[in-house]
Amino acid sequence: MLDLLASYASHTYLWLELGLESGHDQTLALINRGHNVAAFDDAVSRARLRNLNLCTHVILGLPGETPDDMRATIRHIANLCLDAIKLHHLHIVRQTVLEKMYRKGSVSLLSLDAYAAL
DSSP, X not given: OHHHHHHHHTTSOOEEEEEEEOSOHHHHHHTTOSOOHHHHHXXXXXXXXXXXXXXXXXXXXXXXXXXHHHHHHXXXXXXXXXXXXXXXXXXXOTTSHHHHHHHHTSOOOOOHHHHHHO
């Protein structure tokens, strides 16, 4: 697939967006991402070999993550020298495990001030 994307990239402006979401394996398992940080890093390395423009997505405010955890995720991404990052705030979708956790009080949303402090 990466070779195919690289062939397209030679003819047009192309970005590959990879959803890391968190730099912490425990969080990735909790939110059922289906990958760990090492798998993400490997995908970045393989895409870089093909000179693809890379963007990643990160979700701030995931369950169990502290401000230091979120900053560590951003530092990890900075060390990978990606071309772009998209930061998302946590939003809770109805009829998901996350909604159930929220309704039980085991997940809370960050305030505007908490986001700004990051």
